[in-house]
Amino acid sequence: MSSSSSSAQLSLPRALARLIPFAKPAKWWIFAGLLVALLGSVASLIIPIVLQWVVDGPLLTGDRTAIVWGVAAVLGLGVAEALFIFLRRRFVLRPMTEVEFTIRQTFYERLQRLPVAFHDRWQSGQLLSRMMQDIGLIRRWLTFGLIMLVVNVLTMLIGIGLLFRWHWALGTVFFICSLPIWIVGYRFEQKYGALSRKSQDQSGDLATAVEESVHGIRVLKAFGRGGHSLDQFRKQAESLRGTEMHKAREVGLIWFWYDLVPFLALGACLFTGIVLASMGQLTVGELFGFFALAAAVRWPMNSLGFLFSFLIDARTATDRVFEVFDAEITIADPEHPRTVEQPRGELAFRDVHFRFADARDHERDLVDGLDLVLRPGETMALVGATGSGKTTLTALPTRLYDVTAGAVELDGVDVRDLTLEELRGRIGVAFEDPILFSASVRENVLLGREDLDPEGPEADRVLREALDVAQAGFVFDLPNGIDTEVGEEGMSLSGGQRQRLALARVVAAGPDVLVLDDPLSALDVDTEALVEAALRRVLATTTALIVAHRPSTVSMADRVAVMERGRVTAVGTHSELLRTSDHYRYLISSLEAGEEAPAVDAAVAEPVAGDASPPHDDTPMSEPDDTTGSAGSTGTEEVAR
Structure with a gap:
């Protein structure tokens, strides 16, 4: 469909930006959620700095009071991080359900306004999957995926920047070793996007199959075709399963890289840190703080695989929903409506x-x-x-x-x-x-x-x-x-x-x-x-x-x-047409027989006057009944005459 192709041509940011009008009423709640989530991540990044101070200071000097203050600082930062996570959920959960409600209501209103010709072309299961599954996925992404993607990317960048605080060589090694993550992420987007779209379309087809079989259950049972229907369903479900397995393999592959790369980076940094420490350019506390911070950065890096797949699923869901929003409303109120001044019923x-x-030119x-x-x-x-x-x-x-x-x-x-x-x-x-x-x-x-x-x-x-x-x-x-x-x-x-x-x-x-x-x-x-x-x-x-x-x-x-x-x-009138129209007599004869007349090709010669049967049909004419022809009768006797 044209709407599908136009949506697919949009870049990922532009495609998702189409959600802004719906999310705009909740923008301050989203910003608040982003802020507290970022504060929680910053709190987690400060903990390694405190630990470095404790190792290089109170632990070496034996200052128990300072150690207690260090422990209290770490505990306070941990509690603050947990509180910020709670506030993030509290800020965005309710507003995002309202955004979901607005999108779903607008979608349904759009379905009501779209012409019958649109519904003739679209499977009901496809519309149902967009209404329920895709809009629900968009809400979950706005609630969790969007905020966590922004926060985790910022956390990773801030964390890598802080790694340079201890020694430029350590920061450089960690940064260079992290570059494959972005290359793998780009290639993942190209493959996973097509699989995500295919999977969601197949889900819609499967919903259509279930709906049709439920609505047509009497026919399936009457003809004993339940097994055939099950076979067809199994094929569609197996096709969807294959697509989901392909998606799972792609997600598993990117998780592999996002797990492997941070460990390789940590291994390279450990070797570099030991060399620097042996040369007296790095203290034990600094090395400890570096690895504590690198461990804190590792989780945001690992989460990018899940968040990227979530992002692409949300983009696909957005495209599918906006295919309906983009469909042209060809039957609508006129720009300058008129009214009937004197209703008569003509x-x-x-x-x-x-x-x-979609009719062909020759039809x-x-x-x-x-x-x-x-x-x-x-x-x-x-x-x-x-x-x-x-x-x-x-x-x-x-x-x-x-x-x-x-x-x-x-x-x-x-x-x-x-x-x-x-x-x-x-x-x-x-x-x-x-x-x-x-x-x-x-x-x-x-x-x-x-x-x-x-x-x-x-x-x-x-x-x-x-x-x-x-x-x-x-x-x-x-x-x-x-x-x-x-x-x-x-x-x-x-x-x-x-x-x-x-x-x-x-x-x-x-x-x-x-x-x-x-x-x-x-x-x-x-x-x-x-x-x-x-x-x-x-x-x-x-x-x-x-x-x-x-x-x-x-x-x-x-x-x-x-x-x-x-x-x-x-x-x-009925009587006039019986006298003057051969085709009408044929139609009335067919109606009396209890069936609608089949279409007669115009190229075939018209039946001769008085013959109530179709051309070249040897079926005998109905016998006249005992009723007289009138406006309220079927006129059989008149046809016979």
Whole structure:
């Protein structure tokens, strides 16, 4: 992805600097943590100087009082170091959890604002791993890794500088012997960075695999494919394990060098110190103090391996989080929004074209120059063969996707000129595959009514009316009634129950325009008839576009629009279209058979008038029933004639 490549091109300091706006409110706490951590390190560096004074002074002279003061000084410095470490943790821990909260909240808000097209491309597991794992890692690095890296590098530099205090030759030997650490660290960054990114991406893929298998557990069990799913998971987990092992080898290698180099430096310094002492250029106390200080510097040097790997992991996590932050929000409020002065509920499609951004040049638009106007208060059924673009069309009025050409208008105003809040408050959508949230029935149905107090009498009235329209009275028989938690995605309910609650949700929102994508497909015939009877009361005063896959759904419409290959080819009443449209007769015949018509290639000749079967199909025509043709019937008898 482009965002990924742009993040990878940033240098490590510039990449991590992108966290500054989030960490800025806690900057004084970070500085305080750095200061007390540095004071703790300075306290540890002073101890060797005190020890040198004790060895060369009181121990040689036998001054017990001075020895006691020396011991007290070392004890005091040790206590001070421990206190500073405690204060460092106290200063940064709480502010960094607030920084983590801010990043996580901003990340979630960004996910809500990004268009549906973004979520179509991204795996949910990748987003989940960024939200939880990567942001948590960033917080731990800001809390511990950043401060300790700065402090330990400064401690090492200050300590090496103090080593020159006793003798320039000792300091020079120690410094030269320490240079390989920086060379190894640079090479480590180059290798470990790629491994860290690969590991975190694989973790996201593994999270996606787990999520998909949990959501699809019924399918896996029904087809007996649990073993196959386990094999696929094992392969992905093994791949992640291999990457983690490669990372561990790299970390182990750098730890080896960071452990070895200080010992080599100490060995070289010991030899040099003995020579200098034998020449009378160094006292025993100075040699003792030098090695005590070198030992104090050794820990910061050893920790660089861990801190460098932590730094690179944090940089990778930052890149992954900012890939989402950098994703373009293509569907947003206009700079100068308009409003509908006189809401009437007219919905119009003006020469609408739509194609996905990754569509190839030779592919036709999914919606290809479509024109359609729904009059205020009118119910229009949309019928068409599979792949004609019906479901795609239902996503355009609320700007789940933006048209690539033409315009969708609400009461004469282009929907792109309205704020998303106003637009989606005035147009309600119910999808064929209903999604419920892990919340109570009440919260799910009143999702679109932020203006109501969920526990107030008005909310209770709206809730009960919506449930009545959707024939969802079954909720009162649930263990806790309308306060029953429906579980993740509502899977504790049947498909028909979920569909009725989704319909109740859109009815409760009270929009001016309803867009329904086959909202009754999971209902049995008797329940469907009851829902349709109640729904007619709502449709009497509401503009509605209904994707119809059943003849009974068509019967609710004032007019019917026939869609072929992304265009509306005929509009009229049910009876008019039966008389004038061969393709409509074929579609109605398919709906009566209980299945949606397959897509018919435009290059194939049109069926002859009166033939309700597709071209070159020898299937006999349905027998006429005993009902007379009317606006509320399926028109079988008329088709037969």
